[in-house]
Every structure is written in structure tokens, then in C-alpha cells.
Amino acid sequence: MNMDNGNKRELSSGQLEDLLQILKARFEKNMNRHKGLEWPEVQSKLEAETNTEKLCSLNEMERTGGEPDVVGYDEKTAEYIFYDCSPESPVGRRNVCYDREALESRKEHKPENSAIDMAAAMGIEILREEQYRKLQELGEFDTRTSSWIKTPPDIRELGGALFADRRYDHVFVYHNSAPSYYGVRGFRGELRV
Incomplete structure (x- = not known):
């Protein structure tokens, strides 16, 4: 990733080409995630994207193990919706507490980062x-x-944070103290392009 114009992030043409190949292969392998959508339109939108930050964000989702894929299209905003679709919580985003406040509240054994940051x-x-x-x-x-999920303010104000997983063929939402962190908990994200 090239850094120029201050903090502006930008992918090289080779990085963009590699990313597009990965995304295309994933898109075609998982058609159930985006019924009614066609790859050529997605690729055209990505290649025409003038906001290079979004392409860098998509690349970061991939680099950290998120395996981003298209899960929908917003007709109102004309945006494709990408979610992290890795089978397990992205490996490059684990061992993090919930947010900056939680990170700073830890007296010892602080994780390197927080999910929100x-x-x-x-x-x-x-x-x-x-x-x-x-x-x-x-x-x-x-x-x-x-995976940590966005926590409502009233829960967060009381020191808690929410996370979710799938067990026994059901989706469960749980709570934990926001400063906690585990080797098997990361977070998943959304990007609109």
C-alpha cells in the first residue's frame, strides 16, 4: 500500500489486481451470499471507485483474514455491501478488547488494540x-x-460489551466486561462501496 499526500492510502495496480482476483473467486464460489448480483457489476464499481480509502479498507479486511464478500446491494445508495465472511473470527483481529476506554482501563496485561479502534x-x-x-x-x-459486535450505549456505559457466536446450530449474543479479551475473539466488519 502506498502512502502519499499525507495520510492518503492507495493500492498499487498490482495490489488492486490481486485483490480483485481474490474477491472474484470468492464471489463465484459463494453465490448463495449474493443472489441476483453479478460479478462484472461489482468489479466495475470497484474499478471505478474514486475513494481509494475504501479499496484499501477492503484490502485490510482481506489482509487481516476477514475474507470479505458481497452480501447485498443498497438500491438507495447504489452501494455494494461487504461483510467479513471468514469461517471463524478473523485471525488478524483477535486478542483485542472492545474499545479504547476498555483498553485504557486495564491496569496490566493490556491487549495491543481494541476492536473499535x-x-x-x-x-x-x-x-x-x-x-x-x-x-x-x-x-x-x-x-x-x-466476534465482538456493536454494543448499545446503555450497556457500554455500565462497563459491558456484546459478542456473538454460533453454537448448537443457534446464534447466541452474550455479554462480557469490555476490557476482556481472548485468543478466540475478534470482530467482523462491514464496508459499503
Whole structure:
């Protein structure tokens, strides 16, 4: 990834080509995730994308193990919706607490980062509960791991945070203290392009 014009992120033409090949192969392998959508339109939108930050965000989703794929199209905004579709919580985003406040509250054994900070740095949004449940309708995800999900302010104000997983063929939403972190818990994100 090239950095120029201050903090502007940009993919090289080779990186973009590699990313497009990966995304195309995943798209074609998982047609159940995006019924009624066609790859040429998605590719055209990605190649015409003038916001290079979004392409870099998509590349970061891939680089950190998220295996992003198209899960929908928003007619109102003319945007394709990508979610992290890796079978388990993205390996490059695990061992993180929920947010900056939780990270700073830890006295010792602090994780390197937080889910909310990582998502912001990547330019993606952490999945909300309804989005996580939609993802689970497309397959079986997080059967051995779990993922932080966007926590409502009233729960977060009391020191808690939410995470979800799939066990016993059901999707469960749980709570934990926001400063906690585990080797099997990461987070999943959404990007609109």
C-alpha cells in the first residue's frame, strides 16, 4: 500500500489486481451470499471507485483474514455491501478488547488494540447484532470462535460489551466486561462501496 499526500492510502495496480482476483473467486464460489448480483457489476464499481480509502479498507479486511464478500446491494445508495465472511473470527483481529476506554482501563496485561479502534483504522464498521444475524443466515460462522459486535450505549456505559457466536446450530449474543479479551475473539466488519 502506498502512502502519499499525507495520510492518503492507495493500492498499487498490482495490489488492486490481486485483490480483485481474490474477491472474484470468492464471489463465484459463494453465490448463495449474493443472489441476483453479478460479478462484472461489482468489479466495475470497484474499478471505478474514486475513494481509494475504501479499496484499501477492503484490502485490510482481506489482509487481516476477514475474507470479505458481497452480501447485498443498497438500491438507495447504489452501494455494494461487504461483510467479513471468514469461517471463524478473523485471525488478524483477535486478542483485542472492545474499545479504547476498555483498553485504557486495564491496569496490566493490556491487549495491543481494541476492536473499535482497529475497525476505525481499517475504515470499516463493526457489525451490529442484526447484521451479524444476517451473516449467519448465509452460512455457519464462528462455530469455534466469537466476534465482538456493536454494543448499545446503555450497556457500554455500565462497563459491558456484546459478542456473538454460533453454537448448537443457534446464534447466541452474550455479554462480557469490555476490557476482556481472548485468543478466540475478534470482530467482523462491514464496508459499503
